[in-house]
Amino acid sequence: MDPTTVATALTERLALVRDPELGASITELGMVRAVDVDNEGHATVRVALTTVACPLRGTIERDIREAALGVDGVRGLDVVMDVMDADEKATLLRRARRAAQASAPTTTLAPGTPVLAITSGKGGVGKSSVTANLAVALARTGRTIGVLDADIWGFSIPRLLGVEGPVDAKGGKMIPRERAAGEGRLKVLSMGSLAAEDQALLWRGLIVQRAVQQFVEDADWSDVDYLIIDTPPGTGDIAMTLGRILPMTSHLIVTTPALAAQRVAARAADFARKSNLRVVGVIENMSAFACACGESHPLFGEGGGASLADELAVPLLASIPLRREVSHGGDLGVPAATDDPLLASIFDELARRIVEDVAPPVGAAGCSARLLNALERAIETSA
Numbered sequence: 001m002d003p004t005t006v007a008t009a010l011t012e013r014l015a016l017v018r019d020p021e022l023g024a025s026i027t028e029l030g031m032v033r034a035v036d037v038d039n040e041g042h043a044t045v046r047v048a049l050t051t052v053a054c055p056l057r058g059t060i061e062r063d064i065r066e067a068a069l070g071v072d073g074v075r076g077l078d079v080v081m082d083v084m085d086a087d088e089k090a091t092l093l094r095r096a097r098r099a100a101q102a103s104a105p106t107t108t109l110a111p112g113t114p115v116l117a118i119t120s121g122k123g124g125v126g127k128s129s130v131t132a133n134l135a136v137a138l139a140r141t142g143r144t145i146g147v148l149d150a151d152i153w154g155f156s157i158p159r160l161l162g163v164e165g166p167v168d169a170k171g172g173k174m175i176p177r178e179r180a181a182g183e184g185r186l187k188v189l190s191m192g193s194l195a196a197e198d199q200a201l202l203w204r205g206l207i208v209q210r211a212v213q214q215f216v217e218d219a220d221w222s223d224v225d226y227l228i229i230d231t232p233p234g235t236g237d238i239a240m241t242l243g244r245i246l247p248m249t250s251h252l253i254v255t256t257p258a259l260a261a262q263r264v265a266a267r268a269a270d271f272a273r274k275s276n277l278r279v280v281g282v283i284e285n286m287s288a289f290a291c292a293c294g295e296s297h298p299l300f301g302e303g304g305g306a307s308l309a310d311e312l313a314v315p316l317l318a319s320i321p322l323r324r325e326v327s328h329g330g331d332l333g334v335p336a337a338t339d340d341p342l343l344a345s346i347f348d349e350l351a352r353r354i355v356e357d358v359a360p361p362v363g364a365a366g367c368s369a370r371l372l373n374a375l376e377r378a379i380e381t382s383a
């Protein structure tokens, strides 16, 4: 293929990559200095960051690599990170402000709040269990974790987290149900808070999308440090809705070790990518069962998580064993990661990787947003 055509296609694709803090496209912000493609299809993308020590450089590079995966003719990629000069920084700030004004906030989430969607193609692989346990582990780091159950038909989160009951409304916003978890708090919203669990919900696609949108926009998520979204099985409407209203959502794909589940999960991930959703990691659930006799039994096969992660070029973030405590804790409304030492340590490690690497919280991350604040303060004091 003609290198110029490939470079143009790649540049168009890079327009979909957003600066994690500013939420605007990296090409619009002037962060992409050059896109070159040689005759062999090897591409070099030069990106200018606001500071050399930008803690989000890994995220930006990963998103660029992900975007390049879908471009025909790109056979290899180097991402070269440079630092902006003063003029480029000024342009970035001007454009960032304009972009922020253009996309008036539609949610109460603070700008830059990481949103994690727990996704899989297949039903019953443990999305809701992973959501509940991960929420508890993230809250244990002393943070406030919003949990949105976007499984409108098959909601299970209120029961898994032991927060059943109706939601209140204040100032026209739904107030999520709250409970403590370790040093932190959980704030939970689900169709289960609005309807009885056994009530049949025969909703059609459009109404479901509208419901999820309302859960995101008309609820008070103002002080959460993370929002975790449990999604219904399958690809489709909900993921697309999230892509539209929360374009910065990071998708974590849950699979069992079985090859069949992994194939379905790969399709879900492929769909996510084609829809420009961000896939950041794989979680293998229902890995080998360790019996009291000390032996390990891979009841659902082995290796599905690792090979899916390989295929998607994202990390395998955790392998969660089959363990009676998971379903038992779910029945009690006390996720197993609360008090089962093995599961607590696995989910704490998953939470650590998310906080430190996969989706750092606002503030801990910060390079451009911090710069923007500093500049705004400087302008205010000099005015």
Ligand SMILES: Nc1ncnc2c1ncn2[C@@H]1O[C@H](COP(=O)(O)OP(=O)(O)OP(=O)(O)O)[C@@H](O)[C@H]1O
Pocket: 122, 123, 124, 125, 126, 127, 128, 129, 130, 151, 154, 156, 231, 232, 233, 285, 286, 287, 320, 321, 322, 323, 324, 325, 326, 327, 328, 330
């Ligand atoms: N690691 C595990 N060990 C033992 N049981 C598990 C494990 N993970 C999930 N389960 C059990 O498997 C069943 C399905 O889990 P869960 O409801 O979390 O899956 P799901 O992917 O959310 O399902 P759906 O697609 O229907 O929403 C539940 O009964 C749950 O308790």
Ligand SMILES: [Mg+2]
Pocket: 127, 128, 129, 151, 154, 156, 230, 231, 232
């Ligand atoms: Mg579920």
